[in-house]
Every structure is written in C-alpha cells, then in structure tokens.
Amino acid sequence: MNENMNQHMHSLTIGFLLLLLLAAAWSDIGSRRIPNILVFPGAIAGVLLHALLPQETGGLGILGSLAGWGTGLALLLPLYLLRIMGAGDVKLMAMTGAFLGAQGTVGALLCVLLAGGVLALGAALWQGKLGVLWRNLNVMLLGALAGGAMTGLPVSGKPGESARGAAAESAGSLPYGVAIAAGTMAYLAIDGWH
Template sequence: MHSSTIGFLLLLLLAAAWCDIRSRRIPNLLVFPGAIIGVLLHALLPQETGGVGILGSLAGLGTGLALLLPLYLLRIMGAGDVKLMAMTGAFLGAQPTVGALLCVLLAGGVLALGAALLEGKLRLLWRNLNVMLLEALAGGVMTGLPVSGKPGEAVGGAVAESTAESAAESVGSLPYGVAIAAGTMAYLAIARWN
C-alpha cells in the first residue's frame, strides 16, 4: 500500500477515535469525505505502487460495510462504527479489510476487558458472556432457568427472572472507533512486516 494512502487513513482513524472518545460519536463529516478520499487515491495511484484501483477500493468499502452491518442491526454497534469500517475498507481494499476486521475485533475485546476491569465490572461481563454462550448453544431459547436476585438461587421454586433479563444489565458502552483505529493500525504493522 502506498505511504500517502496509509498516512491519510491513519490521520482519519486517529481523528475518528478522538471524536468517539470525546462525544461517543463518529461524525459523518469525517467518514464520508474520508471514504471519497480513499476511493480517489486508489483511482489515481497506479497498482504497481500499492493502489487497488477504483473497483478494489469500492469493494473494500462494501466489505467493511457488509461485515459490520449485522452488528449494527443487532444493536451491538453504532452506525458511526460501521461507516468508519466502510471508510477504512475504501483505503485497504476487500481482502485486507477482512484481515483488519479480525484485528479490530481482537482490539475491541481487549478494550472491553480493560474497561470492565477499570470499572469493576469484570464479574458482570463474565456473567453476560456465559448467558450469551448458553443461549447460543440452546438455539437462542433459554426459558425456565431458575435465576433470582442472587445468581444460581431459586426463590420458592419459582423463576424469579428470565436468563435474558439477568444479562440485561450492561457492562457499559465503548468508543469502538478506538478499537477500529487500533486494530487497523495493528493490521497495517503486521502486513508491513510480512
């Protein structure tokens, strides 16, 4: 990848992470022009110098969008995060976007663990992960499990609350733009050394 492309991408990612930390929003005024810049750079750069061409750039944009859109639809991730990953894809191309997303998801997991640890919510995070895993293994239907105010304790033989309700307490929200920036930078560093 051409150094000017990497430079523009890194500046945009750092700006998005900063905005996400400060306001928990990633502005459209950053990601839309950023995506256009990514496509234009690849349209102008010869493929011999690291350009992926206009079609490759658009494929990367679509890949970034398509991979995170289901998480937005499930309300796991914000729309700004999805648009930021699409913009990142416009700079990287389709195949590198998939690799970058794997690094982004790992960075997001580390960020979530760190935030839960700092806020003293590691036990709640672990409980929520266990409930999600059990529900996934049971096909999404977990009814009738005895859960009360104290985990694992039934009250008079009656079900005090459903499993989904017991996991409803959120550990908190994360500025996922930070994970997208960190994961993409890690991917670029790994790709540079290989």
C-alpha cells in the same frame, strides 16, 4: 510516475487513513460519536486515491476500493441492526475498507474484534464491572449454543434468574472507534504497511 513516487503516494495514502482513524477515535472518546463529515469524505478520498495509485504499488483501483468499502459495511451492519454497535462505527469500518480493499478489510476486522475485546475487558476492569461482563458473555454463549432458546433456564443457581434476566445489566458502552483505529493499525503493522 516513477517507482519512488508511487511508493511515496502509497505511504501518504496509508498515512491519511491513519490520521482519519485517529481523528475518529478521538471524537468517539470525547463525544461518543464519529462524525459523518469525517467518514464520508474519508471514504471518497480512499476511492479517489486508489484510482490514482498504480496496482504495482498497492493501488486497488476504483472497484477494489469500493469492494473494500462494501465489505466493511457488510461485515458490521448486522451488529448495528442488532444494536450491538453504533452507525458511526459501521461507517468508519466501511471508510477503512475503502483504503484497504476487501481482503485487507477482513484481516483488519479480525484485529479490530480482538482490540474491541481487549478494550471491553480493560473498561470492565476499570469500572469494576468484570463480573457483569463475564455473566453477559456466559448468557450470550449459552444462548448461541441453544440457538437463542435460552429464556427460562437458570444461569447462576439463583432462584428465578433466567438467561434473559441475567444479561439485563450492561457492562457499559465503549468508544468502538478506538478499537477500529487500534485494530486497523495493528493489522497494517502485521501486514507490513502494504
């Protein structure tokens, strides 16, 4: 393959990833689900495309693509196990990793987490739950600083309100597929689409 053809194939690979991310975000907004019929074939396509794409033009090879898939899975799986994130979100990040490789997945995840924070803040403002979000964040930070032993300390000055009880109210759920799509797109823009 000549250089122009390789660059064109790389652009198509990134374009295909972006289409998959937009479809996942749309589905997550509409149904709060990211379908397996999207993420599993998407991950396979990412691996196959990188098997064909030469390394000189951004190709990762099969092992590099699989490493990205595993990185995406490994980084978000703990959040799923803690019931902070849905399984579809984890699978979507793994699929994204198949297109970006391990290093790109870590960079994209940083942007995804920032996008998720902005999304959470916007949703809390929109729903009038900014106070709940702030209280839950304080409880999480206090718990982390105390090594998870924050069960009986008062957090708001109200008698009988402990750290455990203070975070009982949810600030709402988010279509995190939107954050994954937005954060990945931001990462690709920052990285210059490489």
